[in-house]
Amino acid sequence: MRPPSRKRLGAVRRWALDPGPGLERVPDTPRPVHWLYLLLCVVFQITAVAFGKTAALRMETPTFGAFLTSPWYLGSLVCLVMQAFFWQLVLRGVRLFVAYLATSLHYLLILAAGRILFLERVTPLNVAGVVVIIAGVYLVVREDLS
Amino acid sequence: MTRAVAIFLAGVVAASIGQVFMKHGALRGRDRSVLRSFLDPHVITGYALMLLSTVASTIALKVLPLHVTIALLPLGYVVVVLLSVVVLSERMRRDHVWGMLVIVAGIVLFSLGTL
Numbered sequence: 001m002r003p004p005s006r007k008r009l010g011a012v013r014r015w016a017l018d019p020g021p022g023l024e025r026v027p028d029t030p031r032p033v034h035w036l037y038l039l040l041c042v043v044f045q046i047t048a049v050a051f052g053k054t055a056a057l058r059m060e061t062p063t064f065g066a067f068l069t070s071p072w073y074l075g076s077l078v079c080l081v082m083q084a085f086f087w088q089l090v091l092r093g094v095r096l097f098v099a100y101l102a103t104s105l106h107y108l109l110i111l112a113a114g115r116i117l118f119l120e121r122v123t124p125l126n127v128a129g130v131v132v133i134i135a136g137v138y139l140v141v142r143e144d145l146s
Numbered sequence: 147m148t149r150a151v152a153i154f155l156a157g158v159v160a161a162s163i164g165q166v167f168m169k170h171g172a173l174r175g176r177d178r179s180v181l182r183s184f185l186d187p188h189v190i191t192g193y194a195l196m197l198l199s200t201v202a203s204t205i206a207l208k209v210l211p212l213h214v215t216i217a218l219l220p221l222g223y224v225v226v227v228l229l230s231v232v233v234l235s236e237r238m239r240r241d242h243v244w245g246m247l248v249i250v251a252g253i254v255l256f257s258l259g260t261l
Contacts, residue, residue: 091173097236100230111256
């Protein structure tokens with residue numbers, strides 16, 4: 001197989017990086033509603049994980065049919081779709097690196113969900129990690145919040 | 147194990163590039179409904195890369211020991227930040243860099259607590 005020519009690679013690169021008409025001047029100034037979308041994104045992501053975990057715990061034999069008929073797995077899938085929906089809305093208004101780093105807040109929710117819903121063990125290092133992550137997220141979003 | 151690390155890293159890079167594609171798709175679809183923006187080739191490419199990344203990490207995690215996985219986990223955040231600045235020309239200040247480093251440290255700390 002011949003490697004793609006330089007000209008073709010250039011065309012692919014232009015397509016991938018093309019910001020679209022006028023979009024190169026769109027400022028990333030998040031409105032309060034974008035933070036709500038981001039929060040919903042994180043909540044749906046963790047709910048999907050919690051539903052998936054519940055499904056795994058309740059399923060005796062993991063077969064394809066069992067996956068399709070499990071309301072918990074279907075609920076998990078719905079949550080993932082909702083997460084994707086709100087992620088698009090987030091990306092329309094928030095810089096990618098700010099939004100992506102802020103999603104690390106899911107460590108806080110995963111810790112809470114694990115403890116409350118599944119009675120999992122929480123270690124002091126887990127808690128310390130979450131506190132440090134929250135401090136980091138604050139540093140990242142501080143400018144955009146003010 | 148080197149091969150597993152390489153596969154895992156390839157997955158991380160694929161997912162990060164996928165996020166850049168999704169950002170492009172989201173910006174291009176600003177004037178359309180969100181549902182229609184899921185038909186944008188950039189968004190579709192983004193999700194395809196995410197799927198590829200999931201497959202790659204599943205293969206790699208079968209072999210990788212937990213302590214190596216913990217060290218590699220926060221890399222996705224760093225790669226996305228780098229791509230945001232280099233490819234998307236997003237403006238980054240010193241606070242953002244510190245924030246990213248603190249988050250990475252927090253994730254490592256959190257993961258050490260699960261060992």
